Amino acid sequence: MNTGTPPKGRGPLGKSEMLLAYSMILPTLLIVLSIVLLPLLANFWISFKPVQLGDLRAPSVISNERIRPTPEAVGDTAEISYRLRNSSQKGAITGIELSDDFPAGLSLAGELDSRCQLQENSLRCELGEYEPGYRETLKIPVRAEQGYIDQPVNPRDSKPQIAGTADNILTNNKFTLENFRKVFSASEFWTVLRVSLYYTVFGTLGALIFGLFAAQLLSTTFPGRGLLRGFFLFPYVAPVIAVAFAWVLLLDAGPGGTLNAILLKIGAVDGPINFLGQRAVPISFFGMTLEFPVALTTVISFEVWRYFPLSFLFILARMQSMSSETYEAAEIDGASPLQQFWYISLPQLAGILAVLFLLRFIWTFNKFDDIFLLTGGAAGTRTLTVDVYEQAFAVSNLGAGAAVAVVVFIVLLLSALLFFKYSPQDDG
């Protein structure tokens, strides 16, 4: 029997195609690698390091140079002094070398510091090592010559060059678990995690349900439908900075807040509601008192408002690709409109709804701008992402911020894995 077997391996054509492919994809891979994947790893690295925001400026020697007293006649003696200090309170600087122009028209009037050498018009000092926070004053006695009196030179005009090596806080091998210990032991951490989950789950579900509702509205054709579709997308398209501040103004509890003014005028409330600043109000419900989180609900509403257009767009696209025959058949069989929606539309939408849920869940969990701009994380709206910012930049503890970011990443990974395991099969 003669069965042909396909050739194994790659022919010359295949090889050249492979090379071409790699060369085309390489730049993309490199930039994504260096700006996304490396920082991701770097974040893990930083989370194990005791690094403060201020440590980012590498320790350096700061110098202040002056001449006192100012020589006025030939032969006057004076002193050039360099006041030097290590800028950092934490890191030592080693191998410090100072070099500077020696002002013309001045001559040495005594003993030069043993660490320094004067050659022609240039001064070089090898100052060795500075401990953290170390400061000293380097003094050089000088005498004025005729040249200086004729043409006085301010020694400050030439800046000293100071070289030295300092340990880089980001690359040295000091590690600590302190950041994680701090993050997990803080009493508010679990509150923050819970708020994050509430925000994510309700924000995601809200955006999906509103999107589904809006898509139903525009599923049939009528004049002005295209315009309305564009209009419904506005919240998603406009810059977050603009719409967030518009909401802040709309919901403001002080004078000038539009919504509170409306509610007060039509007599719906007795006093202004602080939508963005109030943590919770007690609500009596059949004798039980519940704490209703006001600010958190407001930021969730904003999230739903801003992102329902995205779900709306995808659901609408999916609905327009459904065939009308199924509905006609159902109509003949006597299915009511709600039955048609429940038994025909929804099952067909399940795939896109699942995908949207996953995407929106992840993106809502990642969201920082919205809450940061609306409340700054105050009044019980601090989510993990806002916490990253607070720890790293408000409290200036980069390491702790990175540790929270690690938690963000892990929660995200877990929910993505869970989702992939239990998600319905996507048909669209």
Place this chain on the structure above:
Amino acid sequence: MKIGNTFFIGLVVGALWALIYSVVLSVFAMLVTGDVIVPDIGNAMAGGAVGAGFYLLTPVARREELWLPVSAVIAFVVFWLMQKATGVSVVATSVQVLTWVGIFLTSAVSWHLCFHDMRAERQGRYQLEVILIRVMKGFGFVFFTIIVMLPFYVMLMTSLKSQQSLLANPLDLSINIWQDPKTLFRSYIELFTDYRFGLFLLNSAMVSVATVVITLLFSIPGAYAVSRLKFPGQAVLSRSILLIYMVPAIVLVIPLYAVFSQLGLRNTLIGLIVVYPATTIPVAVYMLQGYFRGLPYELEEAGLMDGLSRLGVILKITLPLSLPAIASVSLYIFMIAWNEFLFAFMFLDDPDIFTLSRGVQSLNSSEIPRQHLMAGAVIATVPVLVLFLWFERFLVAGLTAGSVKG
């Protein structure tokens, strides 16, 4: 005529529409004129119920012409009599009269849309669900239009007001458009002269365009390779490219802040132009590869047969065919870069290189009047909305073709 469940549903629906429209239109009239109009909800609902009931009792065939306005008038009269009876009168000024006429006219249109082919008699489940769906849809249109419009309306109107009139009556968002344009647009003029918004606009445009160009330069070859060429790792790449997009920006911001600070790239526009494309390239590759796959490969094969090189095929066949996709990807990337806030906020300290997002954020202080903040918001919003409306078709197709970001 037999009276059944539909009639009673009609009463409820009539009251409901009167409730919705009296609140919505009163608030609308307040925002537009600045006059206070307190909706008399109870009486409005009574009027609405009677009007809708009357409408349902008239024969179906005659509803189109006369009976719609007649039932609206009846509703209004009932409402007015109820007011007399209860002793409150909120129909005094001409604005109020106009508002209430508007309320019952729109109510009547809604009855018509819900009930134009319905009889007042008893009806089965199918018909009742049809009514329910019509009511829900009507409510949906009103609801979505208001929630989408309100923040933008407040933003625009506030930006045109003066500080005193805003504090005196925050509800009065009426604008006298016939006043001197210099006073009308004073916030905008001040932003452009004193707050350097012209420069911010330029910076934003520069960063966004650069991001689009760089993203396309990287993602077109990448997407082509992933979708058309065979190489080990192709499948993995094409599936995992979007995963990159799931990495939260807030996780990247600390390391990038640290490293860019040390490299001296932090407080520069170059820094942004490095970061933005890196975050947008994965989406662009994902969207483009989907489109490339959809192009007929025979065309490219024909090109290869006729002696074109791969690059020639890409330049002369694939690219011209995928112009719509490239346009939509460009627009989408432009929007992302234009709207980006986090990195602009973290990286830029120097007002010379602020982008619009950062510039508007810097206006958020108690010393700067809020109409300036809103004018800044309008300046940031208008270009991207105009672009979006202009190219909406492209964008919508591109977004849904390639599934995308938040």
